[in-house]
Amino acid sequence: MTLKETFLTPLFKGNPITVLVLGICSSLAVTVTLKGALVMALSVTVVTGLSNLVLSLLRKGIPNRVRIIVQLVVVALLVILVDQILKSIEVTFPIDKQLSVYIGLIITNCIVMGRIEAFALGNKPIPSLIDGLANGLGYGMILIVVAFFRELFGSGTLFGLQVMPAGYVTNNLVILPPFALILIGCIIWIHRSADKSLQEK
C-alpha cells in the first residue's frame, strides 16, 4: 500500500467507527457538545498516532507473550501525558469533568489497541504513524458529525454560540445518550448505501 492509500483508507473505506466498529465505547458520551467531541478527537488522534509510532519502533524487541502488557504500558503513558496537558490548560480552556473519565478510557479504546495489533506490529514506523493519525481522524470525523447534529438540535448552539433563532424549543431527545447510537446507525446506513461493497450478507 502506498502512503496515500494508508492515509485515505481509514477515513472512508475502513473507517474505524462505521466499518470496523471499534472505539464506540468512550466516544458516544462525549458528542453532546462540539467542543467535547473536538477535544476527544484530537486526544485520540495524538494517542493512536504516537502509540503506533512507538510500538512500530519497538516491534522487533517485544517478545510475543508479553506484548499486550507492553502495549498497555505505552498507551497508558501517552494517555497520562494527554490528560496532564489537558489539566494544565484547564484554566484558559475549561473542560467538562465527565470528559476526564473518557480521556482515561482512551487506554482501553479498541481503536488504539486494534491498530497496534493490526498495523504497527507488522509495518515500518512512518506508515504506522500515518495509519494511526488517519484512524484518529476517521474516528474524529464521525464524532464531529454526530456532535454537530446533537448540539444544533439539542441545545440550538454550535461551540456554545446561539445558532438557532430565538424561541427555538430544544429537542431533549437528541441530548439523551441513546440518540447518538441511532445517529451512527443512520450514518452507517448512508455510508453502506453509497458503497455497496461494505454491505453484510
Added chain:
Amino acid sequence: MEYVSLFVKSIFVDNMIFAYFLGMCSYLAVSKNVKTANGLGLAVIFVLLCTLPLNYLLNKYVLQPGALSWLGGQFAEVDLSFLSFILFIAVIAAFVQLVEMVVERYLPSLYSSLGIFLPLIAVNCAILGGSLFMQQKDFANVGESAVYALGSGIGWYLAIVLLAAIREKMAYSNVPKPLKGIGITFITVGLMGIAFMIFMGISL
C-alpha cells in the same frame, strides 16, 4: 438501605451500556447469540467485582492526595493521582491473567467455552470505566465499592443478554440491505436505551 439503593441505581439508572456506553465494542461483537453473551456477561461481573474493590483500596491508600499519610508525616503532601490510569490498568490486566490461569487449570470446560473473550476483558472499557467512576464517586468504604461493582456488572450482563436475544430473533426479519448487521444493531441499542430511560430520575 444505602447499599440497596446504590445497587438498584447502578443496575438500572447508571447502566454501564445504556447510560455511559462502556464496553460497547465487545457488547456489539459478542451479542450474536445468547449462550456466548451469557458467558461473557458472567465473566465481566466476576472481574468487576474483584478488581473494583482492589482499585478502591489502591486509590484510598496510595493514589489520593494525602493518601500516603499512613507512612508518616512527611508523605502527607504526596499526590500520586496522575498515576491512577497506569496502576488501575495494571491491576486489571494482572487480575485477568490470573483468572485465566485459574480457570484453565480448574475449570477447563468453562475455559474453552469462553475462549478468546476472557483475555479480552482486560481491554473492556466497562472494567476500567468502573474503576474511574469509583474514583469520581468517592465511596465511603470498600463495601460500597463492591456493591457498586456488582450492580454495574449485573447491569452490563442484563444489557448484553437482552440484545443477544433480540438479535437472535432479528435474523429472521427483513432488514434493508445497507442496514443489515451492525447498522440495525446500533439502532436497536438506541431504542433499548430509550426504553431504559424510564428509570432516569428515580431516587431511592
